[in-house]
Amino acid sequence: MFNTYEEAVTWIHSRLRLGVKPGLKRMEWMMEKLGHPERRMKSIHIGGTNGKGSTLTYLRHILQESGCSVGTFTSPYFEQFNERIALNGVPIQDEDIVRLANDIYPLSVELEATDLGGPTEFEIITAMAMQYFGHVQPVDIVLFEVGLGGRFDSTNIIFPILSIITNIGLDHTGILGSTHAEIAFEKAGIIKPGTSIITAVKQEEAKKVIENKALEMKAPLYSLGSQFSIEGHHSTTTGEIFSQITPFRKWSHLEISMAGSHQTENASLALMAVELLNKYYSFLIEDEHIYSGLKKSYWPGRFETISMDPLIIIDGAHNEEGITALVNELNKRYSEKKIRIIFTALSDKKMDKMILNLDAAADKITFVSFDFPRAASAESLFSISQNENKHYAPNWKAAIDEEIHSLRSDEVLVITGSLYFLSEAKPYLSEAVNR
Template identity: 75%
Template sequence: MFTTYEEAVSWIHSRLRLGVKPGLKRMEWMMEKLDHPERRIKSIHIGGTNGKGSTVTYLRSILQEAGYVVGTFTSPYFEQFNERISLNGMPISDEEIVRLANDIYPLSLELEESEFGGPTEFEIITAMALQYFGRVNPVDIALFEVGLGGRFDSTNIILPILSIITSIGLDHTGILGETHTDIAFEKAGIIKPGVSIVTAVKQGDALQIIKNIAIEKKATMYSLGSQFLINEHVSRDTGEGFTQQTPFRKWENLEISMFGKHQTENASLSVMAIEILNKYYSFLIEDEHVYSGLKKAYWPGRFEVVSNTPLVIIDGAHNEEGIEALVSELEKRYPDNKKNIIFTALSDKKLDNMINKLDAIADKITFVEFNYPRAARAENLFDLSRNKNKQYNKNWAMTLEENIRTVKADEVLIVTGSLYFLSEVKPYISKYLEK
């Protein structure tokens, strides 16, 4: 058993060696042993390729404005591990992490000796979150972000009142399948019988897969572009503005503080979800809660300007769709600035396509690497690039400092790639700039 926070977190992270083990058998076994805390939680399940974290943030912010106590389970963390399990946007305490780890540790030992094998890191953290929101500190509602896929993801043990699928992209193809329809089938695994599904999936074939499963499960489906629409989108210096039409009403002049057209789509999912909660689940959420909640919502590492002088942006563009959104936003907001990019990613991504898109806009690109089991090597990333002004350096901290020091007035420094990388970079940049 653990007596310190460091011991508990070290044990949890040690489970990374088990990698990804799809399936719900270990989760079902642990929930049975814990007397099913997941059944005590009113929850919303959020899956998809991109936009999960932002959608969770918009929903949490609106619900908090309405006075609800909101739990969130997200990944990865940005500054401290505890962020994975948060209460009203605040990470739970070190002491609570120790308590939860001690609840799960004996079960992990038992599982090791069973036919199912020991739980993975993500399964342990998921079980901790369910125990926390179900028994230790019950909440009005909990928002659970899917880790990988959906059908066999450990979070799929929950019985939500609403499901959301943000988008579909070709990510984790080695596990989820090579096509949009393959991936849509896995993502649609979170749809439960009779539970409404809200989605922003655009690809026709992928959307049809989701629709077919929704019909099979008798789950009412609300699709962006069909049942609800975004109109009058305008980009501003402070974020984005848009109007939204739903089956129930029209929302004029909604505003968000996060940048990018894709963020209006994530926000529209949250507005549609809020209307369903109001209409069918007796939540009391007023118009002002929606407007102020959207405006206040903040999620780190999403086209985030961490410094204006020098101009430094961090963005967790960790797959091809994310890179496309980043490139589009850079071209729109900084058309005249030279673009200096620092990039790294996980080795299981479609790296050639991602790097090609960055090459097209980069005046200079530097590839780095970081300490993570699936991280790509800087030299391998460098070899994939066709940019004429490219270099690599294994030491990302040295690269970062050197580039921040030399940013010119007509340049923008963009640090992008893996969210796991950015979780190390952001606090480092903050401390460096304070100097």
């Protein structure tokens, strides 16, 4: 058992060695032992390739504005491990982590001795979240972000009142499948019988999979571009403004502070969810809560401006779709500036198209690596690039320092790639800018 926060977190992280073990049997076993905390929560389940965290934060802010207490389960953390489990946006306390780890540890030991095998890191953290919101700190609603896929993801033991699938992209293809339809099949695994499903999936083959699954489950489907739509979108210096038409009404002049046309889609999913909560689940969320919540929403590492002078942006674009969205936004907002990019990624990602897109946008690109089990080497990333002004650096901190000190007023520095890297880089970057 654990006496300190450090001991508990070290044990949790030690389970990373087990990697990904798809399936729900271990989670079901632990929930049975814990008295089924997952059945004691009112929850919303959010899956998809990109945009899960942003959609969740729009929903959280709106719900909080209405006076709801909101639990969240997200991954990965950005600055502090405790962020994974949060109450009204505030990470749980260190002592809560110790208590929850001590609740799960004996189950992990017992499970290890069975044919199911021991739980993974993600399964342990998921079980901790279920225990916290089910037994320790009940809340009005919990927002659960899917970790990987959907059908066999550890979070898929919950019984949500709504489900959301943000979009489909070719990520984690070694696990989820190599086509949009195959990946959509895994994501659609979170659709539950009779439970409304909201989605912004665009590809026709993927949409068909979602539609068929919703029909099979008799789940009402609300699809962006069909049952609800965005219109009148334009970008501002501080974010985006758009209107939205739903089956129930038209919303005019919605304003968000996270930049990017893709963020209007994430916000529209949250707004559609709020309308369903009001209409079918007796929530009392007023118009002012929606407008205020959307505008206040912030999620770290999503086209986030770290400094205006010099101009530095970080963005957790870690797959092909994310890179495309980033490049589009850079072209739209900073076409008059030269673009310097620092990039790194995990080695299990498909790099070719990601780096090709970055090459096209960058006047200079520097590849780095970082201390993480699956991090790609700077040299391997460098070898893929075709940019004429490409570099690699063995020390990412030195690379950041060099770029900041030489950055001119007609240039923008963009640091992008793995969210695990950005979680390390952001605190250092904030210090470096102020030196």
